[in-house]
Amino acid sequence: MDELLNALLRALAxxxxxxxxxxxxxxxxxxxxxxxxxxxxxxxGALAGFAVAYGDGSPGSGSIALGIVAAMAAGGLAALLHAFxxxxxxxxxxxxxxxxxxxxxGVAGLLGxxxxxxxxxxxxxxxxxxxxAIVLALLLAFWLTSTRAGLTLRSVGENPAAADVLGxxxxxxxxxxxxxxxxxxxxAGAYLSLVYRPSWTDGMTAGLGWIAVALVxxxxxxxxxxxxxxxxxxxxxxxxxxLQGKTFIPTEFFAAMPYLLVIVVLAFAGLRGQQGAAPEALxxxxxxxxx
Amino acid sequence: xxxxxxxxxxxLALTAAATTxxxxxxxxxxxxxxxxxxxxDIGWSYAHDQGRKAAEKALPWLETQYxxxxxxGQALPxxxxxxxxxxQVIFTTSFGYMDDTLAAAKKYPNIIFAHNAGFKRNANxxxxxxxxxxxxxxxxxxxxxxxxxxxxxxxxxxxIPELKRHLSAFALGxxxxxxxxxxxxxxxxxxxDPAKTREASEALLSEGADVLTSAExxxxxxxxxxxxxxxxxxxxxxxxxxxxxxxxxxxIVHWDKIYIDFLTKVHNGTxxxxxxxxxxxxxxxxKGAVEMGADMNMPFTVKxxxxxxxxxxxxxxxxxxxxDRITALNAQxxxxxxxxxxxxxxxxxxxxxxxxxxxxxxxxxxxxMSWVAPGVVGQxxxxxxx
Numbered sequence: 008m009d010e011l012l013n014a015l016l017r018a019l020a021x022x023x024x025x026x027x028x029x030x031x032x033x034x035x036x037x038x039x040x041x042x043x044x045x046x047x048x049x050x051x052g053a054l055a056g057f058a059v060a061y062g063d064g065s066p067g068s069g070s071i072a073l074g075i076v077a078a079m080a081a082g083g084l085a086a087l088l089h090a091f092x093x094x095x096x097x098x099x100x101x102x103x104x105x106x107x108x109x110x111x112x113g114v115a116g117l118l119g120x121x122x123x124x125x126x127x128x129x130x131x132x133x134x135x136x137x138x139x140a141i142v143l144a145l146l147l148a149f150w151l152t153s154t155r156a157g158l159t160l161r162s163v164g165e166n167p168a169a170a171d172v173l174g175x176x177x178x179x180x181x182x183x184x185x186x187x188x189x190x191x192x193x194x195a196g197a198y199l200s201l202v203y204r205p206s207w208t209d210g211m212t213a214g215l216g217w218i219a220v221a222l223v224x225x226x227x228x229x230x231x232x233x234x235x236x237x238x239x240x241x242x243x244x245x246x247x248x249x250l251q252g253k254t255f256i257p258t259e260f261f262a263a264m265p266y267l268l269v270i271v272v273l274a275f276a277g278l279r280g281q282q283g284a285a286p287e288a289l290x291x292x293x294x295x296x297x298x
Numbered sequence: 299x300x301x302x303x304x305x306x307x308x309x310l311a312l313t314a315a316a317t318t319x320x321x322x323x324x325x326x327x328x329x330x331x332x333x334x335x336x337x338x339d340i341g342w343s344y345a346h347d348q349g350r351k352a353a354e355k356a357l358p359w360l361e362t363q364y365x366x367x368x369x370x371g372q373a374l375p376x377x378x379x380x381x382x383x384x385x386q387v388i389f390t391t392s393f394g395y396m397d398d399t400l401a402a403a404k405k406y407p408n409i410i411f412a413h414n415a416g417f418k419r420n421a422n423x424x425x426x427x428x429x430x431x432x433x434x435x436x437x438x439x440x441x442x443x444x445x446x447x448x449x450x451x452x453x454x455x456x457x458i459p460e461l462k463r464h465l466s467a468f469a470l471g472x473x474x475x476x477x478x479x480x481x482x483x484x485x486x487x488x489x490x491d492p493a494k495t496r497e498a499s500e501a502l503l504s505e506g507a508d509v510l511t512s513a514e515x516x517x518x519x520x521x522x523x524x525x526x527x528x529x530x531x532x533x534x535x536x537x538x539x540x541x542x543x544x545x546x547x548x549x550i551v552h553w554d555k556i557y558i559d560f561l562t563k564v565h566n567g568t569x570x571x572x573x574x575x576x577x578x579x580x581x582x583x584x585k586g587a588v589e590m591g592a593d594m595n596m597p598f599t600v601k602x603x604x605x606x607x608x609x610x611x612x613x614x615x616x617x618x619x620x621x622d623r624i625t626a627l628n629a630q631x632x633x634x635x636x637x638x639x640x641x642x643x644x645x646x647x648x649x650x651x652x653x654x655x656x657x658x659x660x661x662x663x664x665x666x667m668s669w670v671a672p673g674v675v676g677q678x679x680x681x682x683x684x
Contacts, residue, residue, distance in 0.1 A: 013504045021497060116336065116367075123338025126521065126540045204492045204518050206540070209336035210367065211516075213491050248484045248494075248501035252677025259487075 014245060019137050022241030024195035026140045028219035029233050031191025037228055038184035039164035039288040042089050043104030045192045046216025047111020048082040052193025053200035054115040055081035057207040061127055071131050075197050082193020083186045085111055090185040094178050097292035116209035127205035136198050147230040164286035167293040177293050221269045227284035240265050327565050330385035331364040332376055334392035335490040341515025341534045346391045349553025356558050370394025377402040387564055410564055410571055417665050422571035426556050426579035428587035431467040432631045433549040435639035436590050436624050437531050438471020440546050441509045443609035443620040444529045448479040451507030453498045453519055455489050457679040459667045466671035467639045473673040475611045475620050482507055483676040492518040536593040545592045546602040555587045580661050584634035647672045650684055
């Protein structure tokens, strides 16, 4: 029983940044914009959060609350760059997102040099983040399905031309959704550098952003399912170590499972002759008058 | 002129400027370093970079350059670039660079290479290692004495000879101080991955470990132990500040000792591109290349020194305090006297005799070690059955 509880607690601890980042990505993808830059935005958020929370290292010189704000701002600003390139300049979203990952990791590594090697003391408790992420998932699920604003966002991702005809500002809504996605990726980064492992090191995101990207597809762009998906992925991550040498299944299999599951989900959707729950206009820049 | 041509012209001009600059500094010896992780990992690569900086400070005729976070197996293009930049000595500081370094040594016969932690050499390629196995044994004694549950957790990186050697020395120490104890190991198959280290640590704790050591290149293991308030150890660098009330001791490296010695011998002509085939630095406590400590010159933290003084263990039929035993062995090994953790008879955990009575292991044996010592619990890859 203790074992089960402990595994669940680890799943929640590791799943929290996955849930935060994937909720952000669900929103920008529901508005029709893919952003593969999650890993880079997470790294920028982790650094900004740590830098502001740490201050100059003396007690009271930093602020956890401001650190969280700074992390979200850093992620949001990085996402706006992606928005400008893909929405205004209509560049390929996948290429821009990949570049953003490389750029974010590089810039964070460069600017973060002087913060390496220092622990953050007085780190915040995990639970406000974990519970906050779950509540946010519930709110977003309700917002997407049951409010006019949520419907507006979805319409921009499903049929931007129709939304445009209705007088909605497609590009502005997409900008907002991408910035929101970036802010949540930044918040996930702050969780890593303030709570999960309270310090900053170049490369500390170590691929978590990519798991979040995979999670979005796995949960079918649904914020409610993202809760279970992130806990499930967190559980797999923990079990690869807990069950190491204790099962006949190689534990590398657990580590690879998130990606395998995404392929399975995509394959099933393909078999049913659809692209799954993916928004219709996902990945396509909108140009008025083009079909 | 199009934009692209302009850019090209600018790039060419810059390259020319850089080349001229390099030419002006010919009097200096240029040593270059390739690191597997970020210099800020506070572990392996950070320690190498500290060594580089110390060497540059100590040797006025030395100039250095480094490239960090180079994945293993991708060192060759980086070496090509460093060769073009006029590097005369190139240090490749990870086991996985071994074959790339050898290939580069054959491609660039006029450059001196030194590969860290491997065993392949060439006329212009030496090997070097500051090894921790003695220090791991000493820390194992402390870990065994401090564990109440009898389970000591060990986060391993890759199950290669280096790690098996350290894990085994650690386990022999744990069992010497606490014959009923075991060392539980979890592998993360990465040199640097804070998230994996965190969850592997958590898995060890949930299996009952109440002392934790991590071989990963960040302070994550120490921080996780700190969050659970259990004893832990610095790894490669002083990590005391990451958890001041939980670090017992640790394994600290001084790469600068090797870098200064090696580069001085290159500078004065002792080492050339022709005579390195048998140059293998294998520096231990006696050379000061490694140190047992929570921090520099701090073998134990005060709190744990008291606990280890109170803990007793049997040595040759007599009861001695663990603190005294560690201190005595540390002093012996620093002087280069006869004690060695792998003095036979040593059996592996399957009961096969690996080191006959009265014998010790050669450097070659230590570098090819595939078995692990009794007391190690958990999956270990490539373990010989007989």
